[in-house]
Amino acid sequence: MPNFLEQYRYFWPRTSLQTLPNWQAMKDKHIFVRHLPESTEELTIDSRWPGFFPSPICFVTTTDGAQVGLEKVVGPSIVNRFPYVLALSFCIKEISERHHVRRAFTDMLESNGSVAIQFLPPGEELNRAMNAITTIPEEKTYVRIAHSGLSTRKALTSNAPVFGSAYMVYEASLVKPGKDFDGNPIYSQPWIDVGSHRIYFLEINAIQLRKDIAEGRSQILWRSLPAWETQSQLQEAVSVGERPIEDGNYKKGYTPHYAFPSAGTIAFEADTIENGMAVKYLPPLPQDQVEVDNDRARWPCFFPSSVGMITSWSPEGYPNLMPCGSTTIVSRHPLVITPCVSYARINERYAPRASLDIIRRTGKFGCGVPFINDVVIGAIRYAGNISLAKDCQKLPHAGLQVEVDDWAPVLPALPVHFDCQVIGEVTLGTHIMFLGEVRRIRVRPDVTPENPIEWCPWADIVPSRVS
Numbered sequence: 001m002p003n004f005l006e007q008y009r010y011f012w013p014r015t016s017l018q019t020l021p022n023w024q025a026m027k028d029k030h031i032f033v034r035h036l037p038e039s040t041e042e043l044t045i046d047s048r049w050p051g052f053f054p055s056p057i058c059f060v061t062t063t064d065g066a067q068v069g070l071e072k073v074v075g076p077s078i079v080n081r082f083p084y085v086l087a088l089s090f091c092i093k094e095i096s097e098r099h100h101v102r103r104a105f106t107d108m109l110e111s112n113g114s115v116a117i118q119f120l121p122p123g124e125e126l127n128r129a130m131n132a133i134t135t136i137p138e139e140k141t142y143v144r145i146a147h148s149g150l151s152t153r154k155a156l157t158s159n160a161p162v163f164g165s166a167y168m169v170y171e172a173s174l175v176k177p178g179k180d181f182d183g184n185p186i187y188s189q190p191w192i193d194v195g196s197h198r199i200y201f202l203e204i205n206a207i208q209l210r211k212d213i214a215e216g217r218s219q220i221l222w223r224s225l226p227a228w229e230t231q232s233q234l235q236e237a238v239s240v241g242e243r244p245i246e247d248g249n250y251k252k253g254y255t256p257h258y259a260f261p262s263a264g265t266i267a268f269e270a271d272t273i274e275n276g277m278a279v280k281y282l283p284p285l286p287q288d289q290v291e292v293d294n295d296r297a298r299w300p301c302f303f304p305s306s307v308g309m310i311t312s313w314s315p316e317g318y319p320n321l322m323p324c325g326s327t328t329i330v331s332r333h334p335l336v337i338t339p340c341v342s343y344a345r346i347n348e349r350y351a352p353r354a355s356l357d358i359i360r361r362t363g364k365f366g367c368g369v370p371f372i373n374d375v376v377i378g379a380i381r382y383a384g385n386i387s388l389a390k391d392c393q394k395l396p397h398a399g400l401q402v403e404v405d406d407w408a409p410v411l412p413a414l415p416v417h418f419d420c421q422v423i424g425e426v427t428l429g430t431h432i433m434f435l436g437e438v439r440r441i442r443v444r445p446d447v448t449p450e451n452p453i454e455w456c457p458w459a460d461i462v463p464s465r466v467s
């Protein structure tokens with residue numbers, strides 16, 4: 001982790017799970033377990049996330065024409081490729097001082113329908129924006145930007161304010177009803193309420209990226225997995241066996257040390273330069289377009305995300321693992337995890353996943369939290385590029401031990417695991433968002449305040465290493 005980011009590091013857990021009443025030490029299995037949902041009383045006392053999941057943070061601005069609003073959102077996530085949709089969730093039920101209703105902001109958002117989702121480089125200006133949010137109550141969201149003292153200009157596709165110091169801006173508007181590639185209706189509503197939160201689906205209209213980054217003179221560095229070290233054996237020995245010969249040309253490379261732009265990433269194809277920013281407009285996909293090649297299907301720019309290790313049992317009893325970058329937490333109570341699984345048959349990149357049918361059938365999945373570790377990264381690369389439909393021994397071949405559990409396969413190598421019950425699904429166009437209510441969290445015993453999981457929700461901006 002670069003020194004500069006040190007002040008933004010987040011550690012979990014802060015308190016030993018052994019001393020907390022809602023966690024049980026399962027002596028036989030050497031794990032800590034917590035059952036959810038918790039009672040309202042428990043929540044009022046402590047509504048922090050009960051288990052660790054790696055989430056980026058962004059700033060969001062909007063306006064109703066008269067006033068401007070500023071919020072921060074934990075876990076913004078790109079959830080669908082065509083249309084290109086980002087999901088942001090906001091608390092709509094009073095839970096605690098930490099999780100309270102964001103009505104002033106969401107009223108503005110709903111009245112005008114547009115937002116600017118922004119990322120600031122670590123440092124003074126990011127701190128000022130954060131400070132304005134934490135010190136000024138939500139009802140006065142309209143004075144936060146002025147309080148931050150940061151300069152703003154108007155977004156290009158709406159009147160939402162954009163920070164002069166933002167290095168990347170996603171301009172988006174509430175989705176309109178449309179049709180997916182098979183002609184089925186999607187987005188009859190631009191938001192849905194899930195537990196304590198409202199999830200807004202926002203179609204991306206334009207992306208602004210600082211010119212020096214777009215030109216490759218500076219790079220965005222993003223560490224997409226948390227850092228952690230096992231204090232005991234990672235897992236029991238796994239016999240990887242012989243992997244099938246893979247067919248297909250498309251392979252999604254993966255490294256948790258992401259640098260954008262770099263040799264392995266797409267080049268940002270700007271349409272124009274405005275205010276020192278390279279700008280790409282994203283017109284909606286023509287209705288009759290049914291084929292998109294693998295390259296065009298790639299995300300046109302960097303967006304911070306992590307990975308959920310989504311596990312499930314196939315009807316034949318095989319354990320499955322689908323690494324899923326579009327996984328985020330959308331509700332605090334109940335705690336709801338949403339992996340977005342491709343269902344559209346567009347190209348090699350976007351093809352229906354075996355996990356889709358399995359999860360629909362069982363109504364259950366597991367979500368493990370990966371970390372920076374060669375075995376785990378190797379497993380993401382393998383399992384993220386081959387379907388259970390092609391390799392029924394996909395999990396052993398990925399090199400991860402599987403613990404048999406009724407709910408979903410558990411990967412003992414991973415520090416945290418969530419058991420999720422599917423309480424609904426949303427069809428988004430190319431992806432299905434599963435709404436997974438967390439029923440149980442499992443944590444390895446070597447995840448302790450002395451040996452915590454370390455995460456940084458912000459990316460860094462550095463001069464490019466390649467000239």
Ligand SMILES: Cc1cc2nc3c(=O)[nH]c(=O)nc-3n(C[C@H](O)[C@H](O)[C@H](O)COP(=O)(O)O)c2cc1C
Nearest residue numbers: 323324325326341342353354355384385386387388
């Ligand atoms: C880092 C990474 C992130 C991925 N994220 C997603 C995702 O968000 N949604 C998705 O449908 N596929 C995603 N994939 C691809 C699936 O993991 C891959 O297609 C997998 O083989 C599907 O397995 P299945 O067919 O057995 O379900 C990702 C792959 C990698 C390597």
